[in-house]
Amino acid sequence: MAQRDSGRGNDYQQQQALRRAQEQRARQSERERKAAVTASKRQERERKTAYQEQQAEQARVRTIGVEHEVEQLGQLLRDALVGDPPTTFERRRRTHTPRALDERPWSRPEPSPRWEEFAPSEPGGLTAVLGLGRKRYEAEVAEARVRFSEAQERHRRAEEKRLATLERKRAEHRQAEAQALDEVATFNTKLDEEREAYRAGDPAAVEAHLGAVLDASVYPVGFPHEHRIAFRPATGDVLVEIHLPPESIVPTARGYRYVKNRDETTVLPRPERERKEIYASVLAQVALRTVHEVLTSDPDRVVNGVILNGHVKTIDRATGQEVSPCLVTLSASREQFGKLRLSQVDPAQCLRGLNALVSPNPYDLEPIRPIVEFDLSKYRLMDSMDVVAGLDSRPVLVKLTPTEFEHLIRQLFEAIGMEAWNTQASKDEGVDAVAVSKDPVFNGECIIQAKRYSKLVSVESVQALAGVVEHKRAAKGVLITTSWFGRASHDFARQHGRLQLIEGPELKYLIKEHLGKDVIPGPVPPKRRPSR
Structure with a gap:
């Protein structure tokens, strides 16, 4: 009996020990579970914190990038003043x-x-x-x-x-x-x-070198490098047409900020007034920088002055067509520009001091009219010849050589008050001279053809001039002859609207009026039959 009691006591003790062991394992398992949950939560917090710090850092880096872009836009002119010209x-x-x-x-x-x-x-x-x-x-x-x-x-x-x-x-x-x-x-x-x-002032050489200079000029990413250059050896002026950067070159964001509770990066917008001010400064700096680089890259002082037109390529929202409105135009002599301390100037005020024309709303691409509304790069000009000084009393114009007659016509247009240049033979596409004036009658660029004829000028010649005017996009075409035109030519010119025909008698009057020479144009034209 005692042995049975002793056996039951041992069983009870074993059961108790087993129960305590199970409870201990359960408590240990619970502790491990709670520790794992705690560790998981800590890891999640750390991951979230790391993610938020990464997003905040990315926003900070993007903000620094935008600030750097704006800083570059403010240093365009100053960068060109440091060191040598773009190339030599x-x-x-x-x-x-x-x-x-x-x-x-x-x-x-x-x-x-x-x-x-x-x-x-x-x-x-x-x-x-x-x-x-x-x-x-x-x-x-x-x-x-x-x-x-x-x-x-x-x-x-x-x-x-x-x-x-x-x-x-x-x-x-x-x-x-x-x-x-x-x-x-x-x-x-x-x-x-x-x-x-x-x-020696050869136009092609001057244009090629200055083109290489502008090509070598380093601008920030996104700035166009397109340009056209034409040199006038008669005056020493160089006409430069450049493409300006679009208004999108100015960052629309002032910075970026990461918002934790929304888990998103928001844009801090740049005020519209600030964008417009920056863009106006960019245009002014590019204009001044271009003139500076042209003049400082001219060691032989062949260039006496620079005429600059700055255009922007964009899309007309009304028509969907590509347009290039002019936003900046200026004319500056070497002497005038040399007096400027570009490192100290405010670019916009400097342009006003140079009497430059600047769009009143460049950010909105409001165009202005260029100082010079023509493209001399379409023509290859030649040196001038003084024909008037060699004319005797009452010379017969048809006895002049073709070259002498063309130069006489150029001198006539200069005496009228226009700027005029003769083009090189065989390279003029039928253009004998180019004349430019701001006079509303002529309204810009005129293409001139001179016919030293002793007989009727055919209507085909008038039609050919009309084709050249359209091809060159000139404002007007003038056909001058020592002889006369037929009725078909006059009708065609009248219908075209941008052609002017000058016959022998009118040419005689113009030379007498503006050059002080009494000349004989050529044969007397036949009497025209009255129109029915």
Whole structure:
């Protein structure tokens, strides 16, 4: 009985111990679970904090980027004042740096075949003593010699090919080096010729060099580099037409901010007034910088002044067509511009001091009329000739040479009050002279053709002038002759609306009125029949 009680007590103790162990494991498991939950929450908080810090850092970096963009826009002019011009004739010269040929692929010969690699093993031991297998060995030697000879022949051919390839590569390399050296020499020779032509004031050389200068000018990303240049040797003025950056070059955001409770990055907008002020400053800086770079890149002082037109390429919202409104136009002489301390000026006020015309609302692309409304780059102009001084009393115009007559017409238009230039023969597309005036009668660019005729000028000549006027987009075409035009020509000119015909009698009057010379145009035109 005592033994049974003792057994039951032991069972009870074991059950209690087992229960306590289970409870202890359960408590341990709960502690581990809670610890895991706590760790998971901590990791989630840390991940969220890291994410928010990353988003805030990205917003800060983007803000710094925008601030840097705006800072660059404010330094456009000052950047050009530091250091040398964008390029010079000397810096445009090319040099040739010889390149060594990498001969490693063909310089190392393959190892020659060795007989030991082909020779069969000689018989040994008892076989050698008894002389057994001798014939077989000799056959193997003969076969090995054949294979050895073939290997030597393959090696010889491979070596010949390697040496031939190496020599060919060397020859190609020498040829390429000689060609590169010749190209550099040819380029530099042409550059030297251009340099001399520049000193002489050749329009093509001046335009080419100044074009290279503007091409080499470094602007921030997004700025256009398109330009057109025309040089007037008669006055020393250079006409520069540049494309200005669009209004989108000014960042619309002042900065960025990350909002934690919404988990989003918001844009801090730049006020419209500030955007307009920055854009107006950019246009003024680009205009002043362009004039500065043109004048400082002219060591021979061939250029006396700069006429600048700044256009912006955009889309007309009313028509959907591409347009290029002019937003800035100015004319400055070298002497006038040289008095400016560009490092100290306010760009917008400086333009006003130069009497520049600036769009009243450049941010809205409100256009202005350029100071010079023509494109001289369409024409190749030639040096002027004084014909009037050589005219005798009552000269007959038809006895002048064609060139003399064309220059006389140019001098007539200059005396009327216009700026005029003759074009080079064979390069004028039927244009003998170009004249420009702000007079509302002429309203801009005139294309002039001079016909030193003694008979009727055909209507085809009038129609051809109309085609040139349209092609050159000129404001007006003037056809002047020492003879006369037919009724069809007058009707065509009247219907076209932008053609003016000047016959011999009217030409005689104009020369008398403006040049003080009494001339005889040519034959008297026949009387016209009255219109029915």
